[in-house]
Amino acid sequence: MFKIVEKKVLGQDIKLFKIEAPDISKKAKPGMFVIVKIGEKGERIPLTINDFDPQKGTVTIVFQEVGKTTMMLGRLKGGDVIEDLVGPLGKPTEIENFGKVVCVGGGVGTAVIYPVTRGLFQAGNQIIGIVGARNKDLLIFEEEMKDFCHRLIITTDDGSKGHHGLVTDVLKQILAEEKIDRVIAIGPTIMMKFVVKTTQPFGIPTIVSLNSIMIDATGMCGVCRVNVGNETKFACVHGPEFDGHKVDFDLLMSRLNQYKEEEKIALTTL
Amino acid sequence: MEDKEKKPKRKIVPNKTKMPEQPPLERVKNFKEVPLGYSEDQAVEEATRCIQCKNRPCIEGCPVEIDIPDFIALIAERKFVEAARKMKEKNALPAVCGRVCPQEVQCESKCTLGKKNEPVAIGRLERFIADWERENKMVQTPSRPAPRGKKVAVVGSGPAGLTVAADLAKLGFGVTIFEALHKAGGVLVYGIPEFRLPKAIVQAEVDYVKSLGAELVTNAVIGNLYTIPELFNNGYDAVFIGIGAGGPMFMDIPGENLNGVYSANEFLTRSNLMKAYLFPEYDTPIKRSRNVAVVGGGNVAMDSARTALRLGADAVYLVYRRSREEMPARAEEVHHAEEEGLIFKFLTNPIRIVGDEKGNVKGMECLRMELGEPDASGRRRPIAVKGSEFIIDIDTLIMSLGTNANPLLPQSTPGLALNKWGYIVADEENAATSLQGVYAGGDIVTGGATVILAMGAGRKAAREIAKYLS
Numbered sequence A: 001m002f003k004i005v006e007k008k009v010l011g012q013d014i015k016l017f018k019i020e021a022p023d024i025s026k027k028a029k030p031g032m033f034v035i036v037k038i039g040e041k042g043e044r045i046p047l048t049i050n051d052f053d054p055q056k057g058t059v060t061i062v063f064q065e066v067g068k069t070t071m072m073l074g075r076l077k078g079g080d081v082i083e084d085l086v087g088p089l090g091k092p093t094e095i096e097n098f099g100k101v102v103c104v105g106g107g108v109g110t111a112v113i114y115p116v117t118r119g120l121f122q123a124g125n126q127i128i129g130i131v132g133a134r135n136k137d138l139l140i141f142e143e144e145m146k147d148f149c150h151r152l153i154i155t156t157d158d159g160s161k162g163h164h165g166l167v168t169d170v171l172k173q174i175l176a177e178e179k180i181d182r183v184i185a186i187g188p189t190i191m192m193k194f195v196v197k198t199t200q201p202f203g204i205p206t207i208v209s210l211n212s213i214m215i216d217a218t219g220m221c222g223v224c225r226v227n228v229g230n231e232t233k234f235a236c237v238h239g240p241e242f243d244g245h246k247v248d249f250d251l252l253m254s255r256l257n258q259y260k261e262e263e264k265i266a267l268t269t270l
Numbered sequence B: 001m002e003d004k005e006k007k008p009k010r011k012i013v014p015n016k017t018k019m020p021e022q023p024p025l026e027r028v029k030n031f032k033e034v035p036l037g038y039s040e041d042q043a044v045e046e047a048t049r050c051i052q053c054k055n056r057p058c059i060e061g062c063p064v065e066i067d068i069p070d071f072i073a074l075i076a077e078r079k080f081v082e083a084a085r086k087m088k089e090k091n092a093l094p095a096v097c098g099r100v101c102p103q104e105v106q107c108e109s110k111c112t113l114g115k116k117n118e119p120v121a122i123g124r125l126e127r128f129i130a131d132w133e134r135e136n137k138m139v140q141t142p143s144r145p146a147p148r149g150k151k152v153a154v155v156g157s158g159p160a161g162l163t164v165a166a167d168l169a170k171l172g173f174g175v176t177i178f179e180a181l182h183k184a185g186g187v188l189v190y191g192i193p194e195f196r197l198p199k200a201i202v203q204a205e206v207d208y209v210k211s212l213g214a215e216l217v218t219n220a221v222i223g224n225l226y227t228i229p230e231l232f233n234n235g236y237d238a239v240f241i242g243i244g245a246g247g248p249m250f251m252d253i254p255g256e257n258l259n260g261v262y263s264a265n266e267f268l269t270r271s272n273l274m275k276a277y278l279f280p281e282y283d284t285p286i287k288r289s290r291n292v293a294v295v296g297g298g299n300v301a302m303d304s305a306r307t308a309l310r311l312g313a314d315a316v317y318l319v320y321r322r323s324r325e326e327m328p329a330r331a332e333e334v335h336h337a338e339e340e341g342l343i344f345k346f347l348t349n350p351i352r353i354v355g356d357e358k359g360n361v362k363g364m365e366c367l368r369m370e371l372g373e374p375d376a377s378g379r380r381r382p383i384a385v386k387g388s389e390f391i392i393d394i395d396t397l398i399m400s401l402g403t404n405a406n407p408l409l410p411q412s413t414p415g416l417a418l419n420k421w422g423y424i425v426a427d428e429e430n431a432a433t434s435l436q437g438v439y440a441g442g443d444i445v446t447g448g449a450t451v452i453l454a455m456g457a458g459r460k461a462a463r464e465i466a467k468y469l470s
């Protein structure tokens, strides 16, 4: 049993939980995730560790309500308990001093890229942050990102804040103007696909975090398989971060749609 | 053999007492257990068939050396409580073994009666007595010995880990079992289906091990949450690794990542551990398909196929590249599956999986095979027939090709010797690994084997750990 010690509503459908999990907090590193399962009948879903505090013994998750499990999770309150929390899982982000790094966060992915950005900043990198959302109400972690970005650019699809347009517009401009050593992009699969397309002509190493469907997240079932460089990899143990230029995003998107019909049925039981 | 035994006093009853079963057409519509178990009278009748051989050959066939004739004699005398106690001396999980042991190649294969007639139904009797004890609430926890002040960490809660934990707890060692999943039991909970091994029974066995004093920590992925060296730093004096052979295998043919292609591990985990057959009451979904193919010929393939039938498929095909004779699955399972309507496609090898425009599997291209000369395994090698390609129309495919070692824990353990396939090297006699105080057993040492062999390895390891810590 893992107690939710703090709950925050960050924006439309986006919630933050700080959870008491002392042992996980001690081993967490940027880029790693946990598996969450609520109740006897619940499914196991992966959520990135957004923050961790080994002193207080807490880990923080930020999630968007997109289906039954995340909606049920969203109904929990501070003081409630989560039955199962497994982690930290996956390989941590590769963090060293690369030079100048662009960190691109889209939607709830901004919460995921936040600890990565912080880690890279602390390792001495020059950081340019690009944070995008559909509209200003969906923007999260803007303030926190500011602390660890030498420059932060906001984009919204509808122009309600910052640059009117997509993260890739801004990214392209930056790549044309300055020498960038690495790009890290975390957000909707389609966004990551286009970020990779944008950096490809410039030949800049680009890291993405793949959000495939998972069950055990220990390498036992193979549901999370992705195609990277024409090899099958398991996102849960070989990833979730991979070299974006080698990822077959179309396959990933197709696999994410596998249970569309069942997800609709699940919502009717909410 | 001694002369006396050739002329038993009692008249030999040639056949096993029949065990009632759910009829095939009924049971493919549910996930309830297929064989229903003996009544008291049936059990006594069967126990009476045993001729109590002096040299007790059946015991040799049991990897944990249960005192088979003794517990059977107690059943024959209707001393059920005593029979249960006798069995539990050697086997902490009798309700499981009585159901899933391949008795025909173990204890029952050595039974004297089996030479001319059917052997004594040792497995069925074992199941009966364990069920009887549980259902009549006679399960007794042995009194706990004085604590020895030494602690052992057991990694993995499959049959190997549970056995080590039970044996060491009974000796007074402090034991903590660390399990990666949210439920204990290993393959017994995530792999073997409800209709062969009800999960309530596995839970009762896990509870029994806990009642002996072993502590269970679920959701603990060792290697990530704590490494083996950290377990020693945290106060454990020895570690047992029983993490099974949990990695799925694929064929490496085109189309394997299409939607609707499952590893047997995924398919069975969804259905068993996550109870997807009860979706949407349970949240984890599973595809309810019309035409399913299962590739493979082992017990896991049978379990997958029979699960697919129960999920309501119109047709389930078992695609196997050799012939029926070479299939490694237990005869009983093959027979059950056939009764339930499984369609066998022997001498058939998949070469490509065909998808539709949405990325869903719609067919599997196969080649017909012929059997050639025997290969290294002694089985006749299948050879492709040129130009024999054909397509089976399917909407779900389950790859059941065996498993391999999961590298997650070994990779985080410096100095732990592995063989070339990634399995942990452990001494067959004393279960010791290349690291001091670290022991290993079960599928992670042998590769995919059986429940009872994993328990046997656990028993040996417990004995060695007790010696090491004394």
Ligand SMILES: Cc1cc2nc3c(=O)[nH]c(=O)nc-3n(C[C@H](O)[C@H](O)[C@H](O)COP(=O)(O)OP(=O)(O)OC[C@H]3O[C@@H](n4cnc5c(N)ncnc54)[C@H](O)[C@@H]3O)c2cc1C
Residues within 6 Å of the ligand: A033, A045, A046, A047, A048, A049, A062, A063, A064, A065, A066, A067, A068, A069, A070, A071, A108, A111, A112, A210, A211, A212, A213, A214, A240, A256, A257, A263, A264, A266
């Ligand atoms: C390693 C990893 C880290 C993740 N970290 C976060 C995080 O920090 N915050 C967060 O909000 N989400 C994160 N996700 C995604 C999250 O796991 C899914 O949103 C969640 O499983 C959806 O469950 P559900 O039952 O609520 O929705 P479902 O009913 O399962 O799905 C509803 C919709 O979400 C889509 N979907 C389903 N599974 C995923 C998935 N794994 N990723 C993306 N979309 C999915 C479906 O296509 C569908 O359109 C992460 C995923 C992975 C693999």
Ligand SMILES: Cc1cc2nc3c(=O)[nH]c(=O)nc-3n(C[C@H](O)[C@H](O)[C@H](O)COP(=O)(O)OP(=O)(O)OC[C@H]3O[C@@H](n4cnc5c(N)ncnc54)[C@H](O)[C@@H]3O)c2cc1C
Residues within 6 Å of the ligand: B100, B101, B102, B155, B156, B157, B158, B159, B160, B161, B178, B179, B180, B181, B184, B185, B186, B187, B188, B191, B192, B193, B220, B221, B222, B223, B242, B243, B244, B245, B246, B268, B299, B300, B303, B406, B408, B409, B441, B442, B443, B444, B448, B449, B450, B451, B452, B454
């Ligand atoms: C579908 C199926 C059907 C089978 N049917 C039969 C049968 O009828 N009869 C028979 O005798 N045998 C059968 N077997 C084989 C038998 O189940 C195995 O040989 C046996 O379970 C092996 O036991 P084990 O304790 O070594 O490992 P497992 O049962 O595999 O248990 C290992 C446990 O360790 C956990 N683990 C793994 N990594 C970690 C980690 N890093 N940290 C913490 N925990 C970890 C796993 O989650 C798992 O719970 C079957 C196997 C399968 C898959």
Ligand code: SF4
Residues within 6 Å of the ligand: B061, B062, B063, B064, B065, B066, B068, B091, B097, B098, B101, B103, B106, B107, B108, B122, B123, B126, B452
């Ligand atoms: S444990 Fe298995 S091998 Fe041993 S007696 Fe029981 S059924 Fe036979």
Ligand code: SF4
Residues within 6 Å of the ligand: B049, B050, B051, B052, B053, B056, B057, B058, B059, B068, B069, B110, B111, B112, B113, B120, B122
């Ligand atoms: S070998 Fe068969 S008949 Fe003889 S004691 Fe064992 S079970 Fe009984």
Ligand code: FES
Residues within 6 Å of the ligand: A213, A214, A215, A216, A217, A218, A219, A220, A221, A222, A223, A224, A225, A234, A235, A236, A237
């Ligand atoms: S989630 Fe099962 S192997 Fe990755």
